Amino acid sequence: MSAPKEIVNxxxxxEYHFIQELEAGIMLTGTEVKSLRQGNANLSDAYxxxxxxxxxxxxxxxxxxxxxxxxxxETRRTRKLLLKRSELKKLEKRVKEKGYTIxxxxxxxxxxxxxxxxxxxxxxxxxxxxxxxxxxxDLKRDMDRAMKG
Numbered sequence: 001m002s003a004p005k006e007i008v009n010x011x012x013x014x015e016y017h018f019i020q021e022l023e024a025g026i027m028l029t030g031t032e033v034k035s036l037r038q039g040n041a042n043l044s045d046a047y048x049x050x051x052x053x054x055x056x057x058x059x060x061x062x063x064x065x066x067x068x069x070x071x072x073x074e075t076r077r078t079r080k081l082l083l084k085r086s087e088l089k090k091l092e093k094r095v096k097e098k099g100y101t102i103x104x105x106x107x108x109x110x111x112x113x114x115x116x117x118x119x120x121x122x123x124x125x126x127x128x129x130x131x132x133x134x135x136x137x138d139l140k141r142d143m144d145r146a147m148k149g
Contacts, residue, residue: 006108007036009043014133016103016122022091025082026057026107026117029073031065036115038066041107048081048102048119050092055081057104057117081117094121 028036035041040063048057056078064072083091094100105118125133 006106007041007043008106011044012103012105016124018120018122020121022119024117024119026115027080028115031068031073032062033115035062035065043104046104048104055083055088057081
């Protein structure tokens with residue numbers, strides 16, 4: 001059984017300007033890891049919040065494992081993110097001072113088979129920024145079509 005390459009929150013690039021990207025570990029149960037290996041996760045509603053100096057990801061959907069029993073996990077439980085203390089302090093400081101947001105961007109398996117979560121320090125885009133993103137995407141698509149044909 002091969003693991004999916006990654007699960008990406010594609011809406012995040014449209015909604016936020018990416019300022020800094022970090023790779024964090026995530027505390028999971030066994031059935032959650034098995035479900036992730038099958039690619040059963042969704043990052044679209046997920047967000048990160050600080051609580052008592054620790055960073056948690058909320059509303060991250062990981063589907064129940066098909067072959068799980070009564071010890072199966074809750075699908076949208078709060079999960080702790082594992083970062084170095086210095087990184088946590090820097091992130092918390094920037095979120096409080098400048099009004100940035102921490103967005104879970106992608107879930108992937110490291111070379112050692114460990115589940116990692118890429119989190120992004122982002123700033124929300126205004127509506128005119130979103131129009132620019134759409135315009136750039138359309139231009140790129142038109143260029144690709146012209147090069148192909």
